[in-house]
């Protein structure tokens with residue numbers, strides 16, 4: 025099913041993702057720039073004996089934001105507490121979380137752009153002064169009790185840094201932009217995972233899987249597992265190029281690694297809107313998806329792959345997109 029091949033995490037992934045998660049910075053493939061910047065932030069603070077600045081990771085799903093946060097905690101010799109924006113609906117939930125932190129801990133908030141406003145406001149003071157004000161009672165008799173917190177480092181992850189409010193964004197000392205991985209980097213990811221899972225993966229098999237993983241380690245690992253199933257059931261267990269190609273055909277992953285939603289978006293853009301320009305929400309309605317999914321999950325890779333161009337008037341199909349859909353591009357299509 026195409027759904028299982030989207031970059032978002034699904035429940036079946038959790039155990040195996042834990043197994044395949046890189047534990048140390050040296051095991052973390054790619055993102056050289058982010059790694060270098062992060063190392064300076066962490067080691068600078070460690071050298072001064074200070075608590076490192078709060079860090080924001082932004083980028084599409086499955087690129088390693090959670091993994092990198094856990095590695096950060098390990099590098100700092102600290103514990104990590106994990107929560108998410110949607111889980112912090114009431115400020116009390118956040119206050120409980122914050123007051124349980126030990127000195128030096130890392131607090132990881134996934135999907136931080138989805139945090140409710142009252143909790144977000146509590147976070148401002150916590151990030152700035154390691155303090156929260158707990159409001160007791162209601163109306164004119166309400167009082168606020170200040171509560172000291174242990175110094176901690178907040179790590180936020182978001183697929184939409186643009187959706188963060190200014191005051192929240194300003195309180196992060198460092199924002200790391202995660203990029204899609206190159207095919208060469210994904211080959212390393214797939215080889216490492218094959219080693220852990222005991223899969224007999226040949227060089228040409230690794231290349232084929234990496235090439236079709238949409239620049240995303242989570243997808244690379246997922247494709248590896250699907251190809252392994254195929255190799256064990258329909259072949260002799262060895263994953264080479266031919267086995268990988270046959271398996272990926274069964275799972276409807278195309279030559280470029282685009283999944284069903286990517287292809288639906290391209291087809292709608294080209295066929296229903298004659299290549300655009302069209303707004304992202306109109307496009308989302310045409311494929312029956314949430315605008316946020318099209319914008320945060322689907323579009324970034326299509327832009328990076330040179331299939332969609334963003335213009336002030338909307339999204340436009342490039343020559344490559346027309347060709348991918350199997351149609352002749354019109355004169356005006358961007359290259």
Ligand code: ATP
Pocket residue numbers: 031032033040041042044045046051052053054055084085086087088089090091092134181213241242245
């Ligand atoms: P989401 O925001 O959707 O939770 P994420 O960006 O936090 O995604 P992770 O959960 O960190 O992504 O990564 C998904 C999986 O991809 C990890 O379990 C790990 O197996 C693999 N992975 C991610 N980045 C790397 C990397 N740089 N090197 C090796 N494996 C990686």
